[in-house]
Amino acid sequence: MLNQLTxxxxxxxxxxKKKKMRVLLTALGIAIGIAAVIGIFSLGEGIRYSATxxxxxxxxxxxxxxxxxxxxxxxxxxxxxxxEAIRLIPHIEAAGGIYTISFATKRQTNVGVVGTRRDDFxxxxxxxxxxxxxxxxxxxxxxxxxxIATTLQKYEGIRLGDTAVVTIRRYDASGLPQDQSSEIxxxxxxGERNDQFDNLVLMDQDTVREFRGNxxxxxxxxxxxxxxxxxxxxxxxxxxLGLTAKGPFEQIDAVNRLMDTVVxxxxxxxxxxxxxxxxxxxxxxIISVMERTREIGISMAIGAxxxxxxxxxxxxxxxxxxxxxxxxIVLGIVFSACINTIGKAYLISAMGDVxxxxxxxxxxxxxxxxxxxxxxxxxxxxxxxxxxxxxxxAHMNPVDAIRNG
Amino acid sequence: MENGSISxxxxxxxYRNRINALDNISFSVNxxxxxxxxxxxxxxxxxxxNILGCLDTPSDGSVHLNGRLVNYQNRSELIQIRQRxxxxxxxxxxxxxxxxxxENVEYPLLFNYHPREERQRRAxxxxxxxxxxxxxxxxxxxxxxxxxxxxxxxxxxxHHPTIILADEPTGNLDSKTSSDIFQxxxxxxEERKTTFxxxxxxxxxxxxxxxxxxxxxxxxxxx
Numbered sequence: 001m002l003n004q005l006t007x008x009x010x011x012x013x014x015x016x017k018k019k020k021m022r023v024l025l026t027a028l029g030i031a032i033g034i035a036a037v038i039g040i041f042s043l044g045e046g047i048r049y050s051a052t053x054x055x056x057x058x059x060x061x062x063x064x065x066x067x068x069x070x071x072x073x074x075x076x077x078x079x080x081x082x083x084e085a086i087r088l089i090p091h092i093e094a095a096g097g098i099y100t101i102s103f104a105t106k107r108q109t110n111v112g113v114v115g116t117r118r119d120d121f122x123x124x125x126x127x128x129x130x131x132x133x134x135x136x137x138x139x140x141x142x143x144x145x146x147x148i149a150t151t152l153q154k155y156e157g158i159r160l161g162d163t164a165v166v167t168i169r170r171y172d173a174s175g176l177p178q179d180q181s182s183e184i185x186x187x188x189x190x191g192e193r194n195d196q197f198d199n200l201v202l203m204d205q206d207t208v209r210e211f212r213g214n215x216x217x218x219x220x221x222x223x224x225x226x227x228x229x230x231x232x233x234x235x236x237x238x239x240x241l242g243l244t245a246k247g248p249f250e251q252i253d254a255v256n257r258l259m260d261t262v263v264x265x266x267x268x269x270x271x272x273x274x275x276x277x278x279x280x281x282x283x284x285x286i287i288s289v290m291e292r293t294r295e296i297g298i299s300m301a302i303g304a305x306x307x308x309x310x311x312x313x314x315x316x317x318x319x320x321x322x323x324x325x326x327x328x329i330v331l332g333i334v335f336s337a338c339i340n341t342i343g344k345a346y347l348i349s350a351m352g353d354v355x356x357x358x359x360x361x362x363x364x365x366x367x368x369x370x371x372x373x374x375x376x377x378x379x380x381x382x383x384x385x386x387x388x389x390x391x392x393x394a395h396m397n398p399v400d401a402i403r404n405g
Numbered sequence: 406m407e408n409g410s411i412s413x414x415x416x417x418x419x420y421r422n423r424i425n426a427l428d429n430i431s432f433s434v435n436x437x438x439x440x441x442x443x444x445x446x447x448x449x450x451x452x453x454x455n456i457l458g459c460l461d462t463p464s465d466g467s468v469h470l471n472g473r474l475v476n477y478q479n480r481s482e483l484i485q486i487r488q489r490x491x492x493x494x495x496x497x498x499x500x501x502x503x504x505x506x507x508e509n510v511e512y513p514l515l516f517n518y519h520p521r522e523e524r525q526r527r528a529x530x531x532x533x534x535x536x537x538x539x540x541x542x543x544x545x546x547x548x549x550x551x552x553x554x555x556x557x558x559x560x561x562x563x564h565h566p567t568i569i570l571a572d573e574p575t576g577n578l579d580s581k582t583s584s585d586i587f588q589x590x591x592x593x594x595e596e597r598k599t600t601f602x603x604x605x606x607x608x609x610x611x612x613x614x615x616x617x618x619x620x621x622x623x624x625x626x627x628x
Binding site: 003004007008011014015018294295298299300301302303304305308398399402 | 455458460461481484487488492493495499501502503504512513515516517518520521560564
C-alpha cells in the first residue's frame, strides 16, 4: 500500500514536472495569499510582542492581587483555607492574605492601608528599593508608598521616623460611623513603582485585623509568581478556585484581545486572496484533467480504479500546495521585512513621539509557528481545491474518455 | 480455472437512441484461440469489444470469461477482471505520452500492484520479446507507429492476462508493418496460449487466425 503510494507520488511528480510553468504560476497564486497571511500575522505578533515587552518592563508583572469573586450573587470569601490553597498553586513564590482599611490624618488626607504579615511583605515586595525599614510584627509601624509619603511630608509635615495620630473610621452593626484614634510611625518608604502602591500604606496584618474587628476572611491575597512566563497559568489556577485575579497582566490580556481582533479582521482580506488562489488551482486541475481525458480512460481500461485516479490527481495538488507553501513562506518573509522597514518609517513620521519607542523594536515578528501555519494553509487549500477535479476525473466513462479524449 | 475462454449468449446492446448496436449475438471462443472479427464501421465491433473488456454493460444477455459469468453490476469485480485477465491493444496505440517505453509497459502493474523490481523485470523481458530492448528509454513521440504498437502489445501482456482484446491494432499502420504486428501477435498467442480476439476491417489477415467471425447488421457469421 505504502509502496504503491510512493510509486504514485513519483508518477504524479513526473506529471507536475512536465508543466513547470503552469504549476509555478498556480503555486504563485496561492503563495501571494499565504504571504499576505504571514505578513498580517507577523505584524500582529510584532505589535503584540512590543506591547507585551514594554508592559513587562514597565510594570510589576509577577504581582497578582486575588480578590473574592461574586458568583450568582454570592460572594466567595477568601478564608484562611483558600489562602492555603492559593499557596499550593505551582510557580507561586509567595502568597499572603491581606486586610484593608483606611486612615484619615489630622488634615484629612485619606490613606488606603494594606495589612500584611512582615514575612509575606518581604517575600512579595522585597526590601529594596526601600528607604528605612520594614514594620515589625504587632507594631503600629507603617511602610508608605512614594507618592503618599510626599503628600504626608508636604501637607502634614510627617517624615520618615515620625509618629502621628490618625483616625480609623469603622461602621457598627447599625451602620453608624465609629471613629477610633491610633498612633502610627513611618518606618519605611517605598521606591517609585508607578502603580497603586505609590498611594498605599502597608502595615502589620494583626494590627489591621484588630482595627477591622477581626473579620473571618481576608479582603485579598497578594501573590508573587516566580517568573513572568508563569503568570497566566497561575491566573488560570486562581480562577479555577473561584476567585478573581487582578494585576498588570490584565494589560497584556487586553493587548492580546485587541490584536486577536485586529488580526482576525485583516485576515479577512488575506482570505479573499486565498480563495482566488484556490480557484486558480481548481481551474488548473480541471484543465489538466480535460487534457488528459484519454490518458485517464486508458488508465481505467488497464486496471485503475476510481481511488487510484483520485489519488493521482490529489498528489498533483499536494505538489502544487507544497510549492505554494514554500513560495508563500519566502514571499511572506520578504513582505514582513517590507512592512517593517517602510511601515515603521511611516508610522513614526505619522504618529510622532507616541511611537518613538518603536524605533528600536521590530514592527513585525515572523515566528516558526506563523510560517508553519502558512505552509499548512497552502497544502490544505490545495487539497481542498483538488477534490472537485479529482472526482470529475474519477467519474469519467472510460469508453467515452478513450474515444473522445 | 483461468483458461482464456469467451462465451457470449444472446448479447444485446441498445444505446439511448434505440439503435441496437448488437442484436442477440451468441458465440464462443476456446481458450488459446486466435480469432479475428471483421465488420464494417458501425457494425458493433467496438461495442462488443467494450463489453468483453468490461468497460461497457450489455443491455441483455450474458458473458462468460474464463468460464465464469461476468456480473456487470459489480464495479469492483469488473475492475478486477480488467486488472487480472484482460489486456487491451488499441488502434491509436494509446501509450501514455510522458512515460518511456519501459514505463508504459510497467504502467498496468502500478494499479494491479507489483513492486518496482518485478515491474522492471517483466517490462524488460517483454520489450526484448517485441524486439524493442534498445528503445526502452524512448518516449512514444520518438518511436514509429509500428514500434509504438509493439510497446502497446508488451503493455497488454505485462500482467499475464488470459485474453487479449485488440481493437483494429493495425488501423493506423502501413501494410508491411501491419503484417509484422499480426505475426508478432500470432507468435505470442502460440507461445503463451493467450486468447487473442482481434477486431479488424481488413480481411487479408484472416490467414493468421484460427477462426474468423464477421459482424454485419447486428448479426454474427463465421467467415
